[in-house]
Amino acid sequence: MTIETNQQDRTHSTYAHIVFIIILSALMAFTSLSTDIYLPAMPMMAKELNGNAELTVTGFLIGFTIAQLVWGPISDSIGRRKPLFIGMLVFVIGSVGCALAQSIEQIIFWRVFQAFGACTGPMLSRAMIRDLYSRTQAAQMLSTLVMVMAVAPIIGPLLGGQIIHFRTWHAIFWLLAGIGMLMFLSIFKLPETLPKENVAPSSLFSALRNYATLMKNREFMRYTLCVTFYYVAAYGFIIGSPFVYINYFGVNYQYYGYLFGLNVVGVMVVSYFNRFLLSRYSMDLLLKLSTAAAFLATVALSLAVYAGAASLIFVIITVFAFFSLNGIIAATATAAALDEVKTAGSASALIGSLQYGSGIISSLLLTVFRDGTPWPMAWIMALFTFACMATVLFKPRQQD
Template structure:
């Protein structure tokens, strides 16, 4: 369980640790805010595309060896980022880092499905997400402390150490996919499987909800350092504390999800999460465009928006995998690619819309929340027709 939490946390630690340092890195590499936001977009390109390969590879060769290869790539990319001398080089190395990190994320979800089956996988995913939320909870705060004590490059050397330690931990974990349950399909067949999954309305509905929602999540991740630190003059250390508040909201929502799932079910809880994301995103946009509430007019709606992931992400993932249990790795990869690929849209759009205010971030988050709510409504309507 500890290793699974660490692997799932790679999606967060790879970005959250250096968020407080983004303005400092921009100054050191003579880059503007848009260029630094592209380091997140570049990471998401690698993370979304990489998952499409690691999923079928994990279904064919087991979970452990592909994760091990991915950790090596993560360490190489982190070393490169620690020594980067320009924004362009960092963007490319963030892509390498992401291609490695996503192997652990996508295949750890499949390992949960291997171990716990269709009935408990949603609850276990929520439990794991709650536990691994410690990483983004302390990540920005720890990154701010490392920045103050040793400079921004030390943050990436810390990621190198985390990758090595996780690899050592992986060696103690048994393989969860027996040989007799592995797929014998080659790359061409894997591509055909993705085409079939994309024609499965039940899987596609779940991918759509998570994808729309993640546009806003990564608009927040990319935009909040500049909205809070540059616009509202929050210190890097204080930014870490504010970011942690959103992670606490995620943890509380995931614990609520675990408790309510047996009674309310995945669809109803996804709907509640989507309503919360749409409402908080709209309030955030209102605050950003009118100046109402100042800093806290931005922070509190952001807390609610990111907390909604506790009701949206695990439920959409578990529901999709339950429809295709023999392709859990491929389904996990497809939904992960949809989520982080959509996140690329959210963070990438800010690099072009950046105007020195918090308005672009807030507007993108509001549109993403409304789109997620629309996706849940479409999902529910389709389920009703099938029923």
């Protein structure tokens, strides 16, 4: 009887763990899904609404950046679940607003609103992992989440391409509203992970003080900037690729999703192996090697584009090499940063704010320097991947 009971307990524990991983992975994928699913529709939206579709991504990232700084301290005070519930409802309302929008300006407004809810997903998923796991375990868990959540960027563009083949781009946002409601219901399955001893006071002053303390923490900021610079480069591709692939190389928007999804398969594979690499090698060594390899890939891409010798296949290969290394860089640098602090909610908010806010830089640079070629995307990726590499290769000396 005791053996059967123990087996049932283990089975229940394993089931609960799998459900926990799936829900957190879905929450972390919210940002990618909210943008990637309508990437194939961006050229169509720009033409139909006579505006810069890139700015709808910019609006989302602005809202995403600001909102996290608000939700972070709140989650350190009242826990992780309540902000998640509120965030999902806000996301649903914003998605409906986008679906009903009739101009680029209206979509930008509702994308900002949508982001205020969406940001709670990835931010609080990271915080919950930090609540429950140690440094190396957290990095392994984040690699697992990245591997599972990578399904969204694969499915998103493919699904978006098929939707606009049969319906209009408005249907994409109706679908996002439905997904938001499903995520709202799934949160009931999540436990509250914030330890009582880590509950922080909630006030504007304490929140500002927490962020000031975090930004003075050299090691925390070093790892945080590593992720931030990498994502400026990554968003350079994410936002620029629809125009490069569809407009410049003439790829059909229905097939764009396959090319985009190929990169995410690389992320999944590298994330899988990163879990084992972390048990054999130090996090700093993995970051040095992965950021250097990513930089070499973007340099090769930039030189080929500048020389006018970049074929579609060459772009696909070099971007694949760069993007796949996200499976090491994002998970490892984030876990290392969070290990340096105690206020996981505020720290995760600051990391996410800078990480996803970095896309604002990419979208604005692409808007300003767009010339109808892959060159702006290529040099943005190379420049900021170098900055990413520099944060881990050139560690500042500690002051006495």
